[in-house]
Amino acid sequence: MNISVYFCSMESADLLLLFLLPLASVDTDTLSGKTLFFPQESANSFVMLIPLKPLSLDAFTLCMRLSVDPDVANQARRETILFAYRTQNADELNVWQEKGKISFYLSSSGDAASYSIPLLSVFRTNLCLTWESSTGLAAFWVDGKRSTLQVYKQGHRVQSKGLVVLGQDPDSIVGEFDINQSFVGEITDVNMWDSVLTGRQIGQLSENEWTGPTANVLNWNTMQYVVKGNVIVVPQKYY
Numbered sequence: 001m002n003i004s005v006y007f008c009s010m011e012s013a014d015l016l017l018l019f020l021l022p023l024a025s026v027d028t029d030t031l032s033g034k035t036l037f038f039p040q041e042s043a044n045s046f047v048m049l050i051p052l053k054p055l056s057l058d059a060f061t062l063c064m065r066l067s068v069d070p071d072v073a074n075q076a077r078r079e080t081i082l083f084a085y086r087t088q089n090a091d092e093l094n095v096w097q098e099k100g101k102i103s104f105y106l107s108s109s110g111d112a113a114s115y116s117i118p119l120l121s122v123f124r125t126n127l128c129l130t131w132e133s134s135t136g137l138a139a140f141w142v143d144g145k146r147s148t149l150q151v152y153k154q155g156h157r158v159q160s161k162g163l164v165v166l167g168q169d170p171d172s173i174v175g176e177f178d179i180n181q182s183f184v185g186e187i188t189d190v191n192m193w194d195s196v197l198t199g200r201q202i203g204q205l206s207e208n209e210w211t212g213p214t215a216n217v218l219n220w221n222t223m224q225y226v227v228k229g230n231v232i233v234v235p236q237k238y239y
């Protein structure tokens with residue numbers, strides 16, 4: 001099936017249906033309390049998250065809880081994809097651990113907001129990323145602590161009609177993934193809001209004392225997802 005023919009004209013929900021047909025495992029359950037474990041490097045294992053609304057965004061907060069095996073992630077040959085949102089024409093929002101830094105790219109493969117924050121470890125890190133178009137202010141938040149601000153892509157807008165993918169960089173979602181960019185480790189609590197949360201709210205997230213607004217773009221407790229390849233959905237008792 002030639003997915004690319006359909007890619008530009010379809011809404012992401014229709015597009016997902018195309019993907020669902022040949023896939024083994026479509027989960028009607030949610031990910032609430034669960035963790036996705038990518039046990040080894042691969043060029044074919046990934047998870048697609050189905051957003052609650054189109055990612056047409058002039059501001060966002062993206063949070064996730066992550067752990068990696070540093071013996072894999074810190075090899076010189078590797079770049080590790082942490083989050084990818086890809087439309088037909090662009091990597092709209094990619095988050096990486098690469099070259100000793102954590103970075104994110106909006107609609108670019110060269111011009112990143114790049115941060116020398118502590119790299120991910122074997123223990124889970126609560127990582128959030130905030131950005132808003134009006135000021136261009138961007139920051140990473142590590143276990144509730146904010147990095148220094150950067151100004152990045154002021155006036156830009158994240159475009160809708162793409163796919164949210166964990167585990168692989170979908171530069172070539174219709175072809176091959178690059179094993180040296182795959183994610184190896186655990187991901188849970190991927191949530192996205194269409195606004196920049198306050199520092200106090202992000203602090204609460206890392207303390208698991210959430211009283212802020214419900215995540216309205218990606219919501220780990222309610223969104224649907226599709227697993228492809230060797231990804232273990234870890235039961236709640238390990239949460």
Ligand SMILES: *[C@@H]1O[C@H](CO)[C@@H](O)[C@H](O)[C@H]1NC(C)=O
Nearest residue numbers: 043077078177178179180181
């Ligand atoms: C991954 O890295 C290894 C080691 O550098 C290399 O031999 C291999 O060709 C790379 N694979 C791809 C798909 O780039």
